Amino acid sequence: MPHAAAATPQLLRRVNAQSVLGVIRATEVATGTELMARTGLTRASVIAVCEDLIRRGWIRELDARDEDQPGSPRKGRPARRFELNSRAGFVLGLDIGAATTTAAVADLRGTVLGRSSESFRAADIPAEERIDVVDRACRRALAAAGTGPASVLAVGAGIAAPVDRDGNVLASQHFWSLFDVGLRSALKELHGWTVLLENDANLAALGERWRGSGAGVDDLVVLLAGERLGAGVMESGRLLHGRGGAAGEMGYLDLVQGVGSSDGIATLARQWSAAGGGPAAGGEASARRVFEDAAAGDPAALAILDRLSERMARVIASVSSFINPEQVVIGGAVAESAGALLPGITALLPRFTATPPRVTVSPLGDAIVTVGAIRHALDYVEANALELELGR
Amino acid sequence: MPHAAAATPQLLRRVNAQSVLGVIRATEVATGTELMARTGLTRASVIAVCEDLIRRGWIRELDARDEDQPGSPRKGRPARRFELNSRAGFVLGLDIGAATTTAAVADLRGTVLGRSSESFRAADIPAEERIDVVDRACRRALAAAGTGPASVLAVGAGIAAPVDRDGNVLASQHFWSLFDVGLRSALKELHGWTVLLENDANLAALGERWRGSGAGVDDLVVLLAGERLGAGVMESGRLLHGRGGAAGEMGYLDLVQGVGSSDGIATLARQWSAAGGGPAAGGEASARRVFEDAAAGDPAALAILDRLSERMARVIASVSSFINPEQVVIGGAVAESAGALLPGITALLPRFTATPPRVTVSPLGDAIVTVGAIRHALDYVEANALELELGR
DNA sequence: GGCAATATATTTAGCTTGTATCTAAAATAC
DNA sequence: GTATTTTAGATACAAGCTAAATATATTGCC
Numbered sequence: 001m002p003h004a005a006a007a008t009p010q011l012l013r014r015v016n017a018q019s020v021l022g023v024i025r026a027t028e029v030a031t032g033t034e035l036m037a038r039t040g041l042t043r044a045s046v047i048a049v050c051e052d053l054i055r056r057g058w059i060r061e062l063d064a065r066d067e068d069q070p071g072s073p074r075k076g077r078p079a080r081r082f083e084l085n086s087r088a089g090f091v092l093g094l095d096i097g098a099a100t101t102t103a104a105v106a107d108l109r110g111t112v113l114g115r116s117s118e119s120f121r122a123a124d125i126p127a128e129e130r131i132d133v134v135d136r137a138c139r140r141a142l143a144a145a146g147t148g149p150a151s152v153l154a155v156g157a158g159i160a161a162p163v164d165r166d167g168n169v170l171a172s173q174h175f176w177s178l179f180d181v182g183l184r185s186a187l188k189e190l191h192g193w194t195v196l197l198e199n200d201a202n203l204a205a206l207g208e209r210w211r212g213s214g215a216g217v218d219d220l221v222v223l224l225a226g227e228r229l230g231a232g233v234m235e236s237g238r239l240l241h242g243r244g245g246a247a248g249e250m251g252y253l254d255l256v257q258g259v260g261s262s263d264g265i266a267t268l269a270r271q272w273s274a275a276g277g278g279p280a281a282g283g284e285a286s287a288r289r290v291f292e293d294a295a296a297g298d299p300a301a302l303a304i305l306d307r308l309s310e311r312m313a314r315v316i317a318s319v320s321s322f323i324n325p326e327q328v329v330i331g332g333a334v335a336e337s338a339g340a341l342l343p344g345i346t347a348l349l350p351r352f353t354a355t356p357p358r359v360t361v362s363p364l365g366d367a368i369v370t371v372g373a374i375r376h377a378l379d380y381v382e383a384n385a386l387e388l389e390l391g392r
Numbered sequence: 393m394p395h396a397a398a399a400t401p402q403l404l405r406r407v408n409a410q411s412v413l414g415v416i417r418a419t420e421v422a423t424g425t426e427l428m429a430r431t432g433l434t435r436a437s438v439i440a441v442c443e444d445l446i447r448r449g450w451i452r453e454l455d456a457r458d459e460d461q462p463g464s465p466r467k468g469r470p471a472r473r474f475e476l477n478s479r480a481g482f483v484l485g486l487d488i489g490a491a492t493t494t495a496a497v498a499d500l501r502g503t504v505l506g507r508s509s510e511s512f513r514a515a516d517i518p519a520e521e522r523i524d525v526v527d528r529a530c531r532r533a534l535a536a537a538g539t540g541p542a543s544v545l546a547v548g549a550g551i552a553a554p555v556d557r558d559g560n561v562l563a564s565q566h567f568w569s570l571f572d573v574g575l576r577s578a579l580k581e582l583h584g585w586t587v588l589l590e591n592d593a594n595l596a597a598l599g600e601r602w603r604g605s606g607a608g609v610d611d612l613v614v615l616l617a618g619e620r621l622g623a624g625v626m627e628s629g630r631l632l633h634g635r636g637g638a639a640g641e642m643g644y645l646d647l648v649q650g651v652g653s654s655d656g657i658a659t660l661a662r663q664w665s666a667a668g669g670g671p672a673a674g675g676e677a678s679a680r681r682v683f684e685d686a687a688a689g690d691p692a693a694l695a696i697l698d699r700l701s702e703r704m705a706r707v708i709a710s711v712s713s714f715i716n717p718e719q720v721v722i723g724g725a726v727a728e729s730a731g732a733l734l735p736g737i738t739a740l741l742p743r744f745t746a747t748p749p750r751v752t753v754s755p756l757g758d759a760i761v762t763v764g765a766i767r768h769a770l771d772y773v774e775a776n777a778l779e780l781e782l783g784r
Numbered sequence: 785g786g787c788a789a790t791a792t793a794t795t796t797a798g799c800t801t802g803t804a805t806c807t808a809a810a811a812t813a814c
Numbered sequence: 815g816t817a818t819t820t821t822a823g824a825t826a827c828a829a830g831c832t833a834a835a836t837a838t839a840t841t842g843c844c
Contacts, residue, residue, distance in 0.1 A: 006432035007407040009800040009831055015399040016802090033821070040398035042803055043822075076820025077810040162716075165628065219635040231714075235634065236557065240627050242716025243611040246747045247627070252713035256648055321644035322623075322714065324554075324634025355638045401802055401829040408831090425792070434832055435793075468791025469839040 013049070014386055016041055020049045021385060024059055024084050025109075031079035050082055057390035060085045084108060088390050090147055091381060092138055092193075093373030094157040095200065098123060098227065103137040104370040105145035110210075110378055114145030115370075127179050131186045138187075149191040153388055154380045156373035157183070158200035160228050164245035167197040196376055200224060200369045201248055202239050204362075205232030206379075207372030208329045213360040221325040221357070223315070224368070226332040232372075233323060256318055291337055309344030316345065316359060317352030324355045331362030405441070406778055408433055412441045413777060416451055416476050417501075423471035442474055449782035452477045476500060480782050482539055483773060484530055484585075485765030486549040487592065490515060490619065495529040496762040497537035502602075502770055506537030507762075519571050523578045530579075541583040545780055546772045548765035549575070550592035552620050556637035559589040588768055592616060592761045593640055594631050596754075597624030598771075599764030600721045605752040613717040613749070615707070616760070618724040624764075625715060648710055683729055701736030708737065708751060709744030716747045723754030 016039065023038045024030050030038075035046045053059045062081040086109040095102045098120075105114040118137040120130060138155075142148055161176040163169055169180040180197055187193045201224040208214040208222045218237040224230050231248040233240040240247040293301035316328050330338045339361045349356035364371055381388065408431065415430045416422050422430075427438045445451045454473040478501040487494045490512075497506040510529040512522060530547075534540055553561055553568040561572040572589055579585045593616040600606040600614045610629040616622050623640040625632040632639040685693035708720050722730045731753045741748035756763055773780065 006434075006437070006831080007404045007411075009401065009404065009802085009829090011407070012399045012401065012403065012801055012830095015403070019399075031821085042398075044804090044824090045398070045802060047822080048801080074820080075812045075818075077808095077822065079821060235627070235632050235639070236630075238628075238630075240632075240715070242627065242747075243718040243749075244716055244747060246716035247714065249713055249716070249746070251746050252710040256710075318644040318648075319714070321641055322639065322711070323632070324636055324638035324641070326635040354643050355634075355636060355641070357635075398802085401800090401831090404801095404830055423792085436795090436833090437831060439793080440830085466791080467789075467841045469793065469837095471792060 013052070016045060017049050017052060017386055020046065021053060021058060021084075021382075024053075024082060025382070029062060029081050029083045031081055033079060035082070047080075050080075054082075056386070057088050058085055058385060059083065086111070089153040089381070089388075090142075090145065090151050091374055091377035092141065092152055092155040093370040093375075093377060094134065094138070094155060095203075095369035095373065096134060096157055096159050098160070101134050101137045102366075102370055103134070103141040104367070104374060105141045105147070106374045106378070108378070108381070110374060112374070113147075114141040114143070116140035116144060127182045130179065131183055134183065135187065135190065149193070152191065152193050153390075154377040155187060155193050155195045156203065156376035156380075157195055157197050158203040158369045158373050159197065160200050160226075160230065162245040162249060163197050163199045163202075163241075164243070165241045167195075168245075169197070170244050170246070194380070196380055198239075198373070198376055199230065199232070199245060199248070201230035201232035202241075203232070203372030203376055204331050204368045205234050205239065205329075205372065206375045207364055207368050207370075208232075208331060208362055209234060210375045211371055212329060212331075212362050212364045212368070214327050214329050217325075217327045219323075219325045220327050220329065221319055221323060222329045222331050222362070222368075223319075224332045225330065225334045229315075231319060233319075233325075235323065235325075250315075252318075256314060291340055294340070305341060306344065309341045310348055312338075312341060313345045313348035314352055317349055317356070320349075320355055320357045321353040325357045327358040327360060329360050329362050331364065331368045335362045335365065335368075405444070408437060409441050409444060409778055412438065413445060413450060414774075416445075416474060417774070421454065421473050421475045423473055425471060427474075439472075442472075446474075448778070449480050450477055450777060451475065478503070481545040481773070481780075482534075482537065482543050483766055483769035484533065484544055484547040485762040485767075485769060486526065486530070486547065487595075487761035487765065488526060488549055488551050490552070493526050493529045494758075494762055495526070495533040496759070496766060497533045497539070498766045498770070500770070500773070502766060504766070505539075506533040506535070508532035508536060519574045522571065523575055526575065527579065527582065541585070544583065544585050545782075546769040547579065547585045547587045548595065548768035548772075549587055549589050550595040550761045550765050551589065552592050552618075552622065554637035554641060555589050555591045555594075555633075556635075557633045559587075560637075561589070562636050562638070586772070588772055590631075590765070590768055591622065591624070591637060591640070593622035593624035594633075595624070595764030595768055596723050596760045597626050597631065597721075597764065598767040599756055599760050599762075600624075600723060600754055601626060602767045603763055604721060604723075604754050604756045604760070606719050606721050609717075609719045611716065611718045612721065613711055613715060613719075614721045614723055614754070614760075615711075616724045617722065617726045621707075623711060625711075625717075627715065627717075642707075644710075648706060683732055686732070697733060698736065701733045702740055704730075704733060705737045705740035706744055708749070709741055712741075712747055712749045713745040717749045719750040719752065721752050721754050723756065723760045727754045727757065727760075 019039045020035055023035055032043055032046050036043055039046065050059065054061060059082050062083060086107045088108060090105050090107055093104045093106065100117055100119050102115065102117045104112050106112045116137045118133045120133055139149065159176055161169055169176045171177050184195045187195050201222060204224045205220060205222040209217060209220055214220040218234065220234045222232040224232065229250050231250060233248045290301050290304055294305050320328065342359060342361060345359055362368055411431045412427055415427055424435055424438050428435055431438065442451065446453060451474050454475060478499045480500060482497050482499055485496045485498065492509055492511050494507065494509045496504050498504045508529045510525045512525055531541065551568055555561055561568045563569050576587045579587050593614060596616045597612060597614040601609060601612055606612045610626065612626045614624040616624065621642050623642060625640045682693050682696055686697050712720065734751060734753060737751055754760055
């Protein structure tokens with residue numbers, strides 16, 4: 001039973017091919033000389049690796065200068081130019097909610113090419129029907145992107161429940177626990193897809209670090225406030241899961257003074273509307289009303305916003321004092337409104353924690369989970385590029 | 393600017409040498425055939441790697457069978473046998489407290505060979521004097537181990553303050569912030585040592601996972617309760633630091649109902665003694681008294697223990713609901729007494745968190761930080777084995 | 785004591801992948 | 815139209831691995 005696979009000469013090629021591919025992913029077009037500089041390899045190796053990658057379908061050689069160089073009028077023999085074959089395959093990013101599923105298709109650069117949302121007929125439909133609806137969303141999104149199921153290299157999927165490092169849902173989560181295995185085996189069987197299940201807040205964190213306001217931040221917490229309040233925690237650039245995938249769950253807020261774990265945004269909105277005299281039905285409308293009133297200078301509305309800011313500050317502070325992130329991003333349904341609360345929250349934070357983070361609001365809107373799901377799938381594809389078969 | 397170093401054929405040897413060395417570390421004596429099986433390498437490679445490791449001083453070949461094989465009366469040509477040269481170098485583990493410093497010396501297998509504690513003259517002595525005392529503890533421990541400063545390969549050191557991933561103390565930590573740079577440069581200059589500074593609770597977690605009750609647990613939290621209450625958090629086998637090294641700080645307990653961050657054990661002991669009518673001076677004596685009274689059936693003492701159990705349960709629950717560890721270990725000054733509280737804590741946990749962990753008490757006693765510091769230093773030595781020069 | 789069986793050691797040939805160096809090619813610049 | 819410059823391509827060689835053939839030392843049996 002070999003503990004570790006022996007390192008054979010082929011490993012070198014894999015490592016160097018990954019390194020070259022990484023550079024090509026990060027640039028528009030790369031010449032051999034550029035690749036030499038960025039990877040530290042010699043020209044011979046770079047060329048050999050590129051031929052390899054071309055044969056496997058991951059990159060493409062641009063032919064003779066059919067375009068004018070914008071910057072430098074280069075002297076010397078023209079360089080061979082390589083670029084990522086970004087349409088060599090596609091990934092799917094899924095946001096599977098309780099009422100709705102959204103599927104997004106992206107190419108290997110992460111450019112979103114198609115999108116589709118489907119609603120579930122009812123909350124208590126059987127797992128098969130639910131999977132059917134998910135599948136329909138996927139196929140429609142693929143059609144919108146002008147491609148088909150065979151070109152999908154990986155599927156990232158987010159649900160609002162703890163998911164462990166292996167993509168399994170805890171057995172105690174009755175609502176989702178059957179769904180995870182079923183979804184994976186169904187999509188594997190129907191299309192041959194590899195489904196990577198993750199917690200929605202974790203995906204939000206991936207998305208925010210990739211294309212949101214936490215770009216490039218290694219120690220990042222994303223609060224996903226919607227039907228539920230959950231946190232996606234990245235430490236040193238890695239997602240935290242914990243033993244059963246429940247890291248980032250906010251259940252402990254029950255124990256925190258001045259907040260309650262049921263203080264998801266729905267609850268808060270209901271409270272605002274109650275206190276602010278907005279429309280009786282809690283939700284977006286009433287929340288917007290409170291913000292409008294506050295903007296108009298209404299003292300009652302302003303007081304509500306103050307209370308809300310303090311609440312958010314307490315939540316953020318409790319997380320920050322234990323995890324010490326560089327930045328906390330507020331995302332989900334509240335994000336749009338939360339901008340108005342930022343100054344208040346930021347001002348209050350030092351009162352509650354010795355390590356106050358930068359606080360921002362997500363610019364990704366509804367797409368926060370699908371963007372993260374796409375990133376999650378791309379991470380998988382990039383890590384396994386040389387094992388995946390392209391061009392089916 | 394090469395982003396990544398090019399993978400040359402030499403990389404293979406490094407990878408395979410690390411792999412062979414890892415197996416040899418994990419066994420008493422290994423034959424070539426065993427190494428082949430465990431590493432997946434061929435005999436030729438295994439032998440070549442071993443000759444290499446012998447030349448570098450990390451392993452040693454045992455000569456002809458000067459001992460009888462206990463288990464198997466082996467047929468065939470006798471195998472060459474290799475073992476770790478565990479005295480090829482040593483590591484130091486330091487526990488630098490406010491009042492005392494303890495140094496422990498261990499060989500490459502982690503066997504502790506020498507130990508020494510030194511007290512500081514006063515709390516407000518200048519950094520140089522403090523460093524002097526630390527140095528004295530080191531030299532005495534080395535002498536006790538029968539070796540000297542030249543054989544030290546790395547030094548792990550724990551302090552009761554946030555330390556970031558690079559071993560730096562936040563500038564805002566006045567007490568330690570000058571100390572860290574000074575300590576490192578002083579020991580580097582005096583003896584050429586590499587000092588790896590870490591938070592004491594983090595080291596406690598390393599120690600507990602290595603030789604404590606959390607052996608082999610990847611998602612582990614160690615609560616280090618002494619003058620301060622701090623947590624060392626391991627997720628997926630890695631220590632959490634956060635942006636400034638303050639991950640695991642318990643400041644958020646200020647925000648938690650029914651606990652306060654000042655509820656270190658000293659405070660609790662004071663409260664017990666007050667409530668239990670023990671000796672007026674808070675501390676060990678009074679704490680012990682409460683436990684004795686409780687064991688004797690005294691209702692007041694029992695009530696105190698109940699309150700204390702609930703408090704601990706709340707603390708553990710708040711951590712566990714956010715981090716979802718598999719196990720929480722209670723260590724530090726309280727550990728000895730805490731055993732009596734375990735049943736109560738375990739029973740209360742499900743009331744406060746949906747993901748209750750296993751709770752245990754550290755068996756490492758006072759040594760918890762030095763053991764972790766040794767592990768920390770060994771991790772460094774093992775990771776950099778092929779870059780380190782042996783046998784000065 | 786000699787011989788088969790067995791397990792391990794050693795040697796040799798060949799493959800992959802890398803570097804280093806030299807020569808050839810294709811563009812610009814004057 | 816020739817020199818300069820930049821990149822491409824080819825050749826020689828080194829490191830490290832596998833695989834297969836050969837050699838060696840021990841046990842066990844007759």
